[in-house]
Amino acid sequence: MNRSVISILAGLMMMSGAVLAQAPDVVWTRVLGGGSFDKGYCVEQTDDLGFIIVGETNSYGAGGSDVYLIKTDSLGLTEWARTIGGSEDDIGYCVQQTSDYGYIIAGMTRSFSVGSQDIYLIKTDASGYTLWTGTYGDLAHGEGKSVQQTGDNGYIIGGTTLGFEKALLIKTDGLGQAQWHNTYGSSSDCNYGNCVDQTSDGGYIISGYRTPYPYGEDWGIYIAKADASGWMSWDQILGGPESEVCYSGRQTLDGGYILGAYTSPFGDIRLFKTDIDGHEQWSHTYVNEGTDFCMDVQQTFEGGFIMVGQTNDVVLGYEAYIVRTDHNGNMTWNLTVGENNSDAGYSIKQIHDGGYIICGMCGGPWSWDIYLIRLAPDGVGVNDPGSSPLPTEFNVTQNFPNPFNPTTTISFDLTVASQVKLDVFDINGRCVGGVGFGESDLLPGSHTITFDGSHYIYRLQAGEYQASGKMVLMK
Secondary structure, eight states: EEEEEEOOOHHHHHHTTTTOOOOOOOOEEEEOOSSSSSEEEEEOOTTTSSSEEEEEESSSSSSSSSSEEEEETTTTOOEEEEOOOOOOEEEEEEEEEESOEEEEEEEESSSSOOOOOOEEEEEETTSSOOOEEEEEEOBBBEEEEEEEEOTTTTEEEEEEEEEOOOEEEEEEEEEEEEEEEEEEEEETEEEEEEEEEEEOOOOOEEEEEEEEESSOOOEEEEEEEEEETTTTEEEEOOOSEEEEEEEEEEOOOTOOEEEEEEEEETTEEEEEOOOOOOEEEEHHHHOOOOEEEEEEEEETTSEEEEEEEEEEEETTTEEEEEEEEEEEESSEEEEEEEEEBBBEEEEEEEOSSSSSEEEEEOSSOEEHHHEHHHHOOOOOOOTTTTTTOOOSSSSOOOOOSSSHHHHHHEEEEEEEEEEEEEEEEESSSEEEEEEEETTSSSSSSSEEEEOOOOSSSEEEETTEEEEEEOBBBEE
């Protein structure tokens, strides 16, 4: 039976004097997979407003766990599914749509490793068929937890080495050939890399967690900044007095960083905001009755933050758990969503209309399926300290950052629901891409679109309103 439960931490918020807003509605949920163990670790919205999901499947494939890549339409209905791997275990942890409309996947392979386990990089076409794969056992055995396409159309992989456990970055060209690699962390600790993000200066940030060696207590959040060649600029350990585990970190609009974590062994979600040099600016702990885990954090269009993970409800069992905050980390709403008694959310993204897409798992104890959850946008008129009132006029702002490398965002305001078309031109005036939205797709309010390119002019049309600007890729 499908059920959705809104869990408001009324007692805690009353003590702080704050009032939580109503969480958005669950638009739909989808359960994808077969009769065995299937999980979804990463989801993104695609250029056609559908979704791409990557994870692992034991229900299909060549044996063991296989990388599982699923493309759905905008309603979460499967358009195609592919399995990638061999006779042993292979897992996909992260997927991103690339500039050629195909996909890049990072994970781990035991089927094709030169040791016990290798980082696995997979490039597919737009239909999910494999174009090439890469393993990097000659550089380091381990697993790739995160991947991004870079401004030079290569790829950056973030993960962890096996054996002496260090955070790892591997930079490749467009065909997956390694250009450089580097490890991060002190020789006296184990440092695990879980998330890489290319920064506005062309470098990289890798985040994860640190444990003493040999294994012991006093775990902490680990974050390291590298330049464009992989040389470490600085690293920081955050947290305390409890032990923290971090699976997600991103650069924020102000140039600093946001890190989603949870405490161990108590299981409370924590959110850390740092400045551009990784120094803590603030942190918040979100205490719930159950045991909570944070698996992903993203900054929202207006500057707040959204996290997803898992909570252990004393009545309903394990549920996917979503926490929304304003730009200062103050909770504005939270929500639990579940199908069975062993559900979790692993990845969350804000999508074109301001709503959210989540993937994870549901099921148990004898099988799991991939769980896809679509949330409506935050409610219009909700008293959210991180949001802005509805705009009073059409407006498009200069892209930010500008110059940029490799991505930039274009923001615009709509006073009414409108049919919108965003065109992007190269410096010679040739249209090199665009995206369109029907009148029912974009509600009144502020919207943001992310673009990856170089030396372009953008033009926005919304009804009779039209504006354009020039944006330059910094190399």
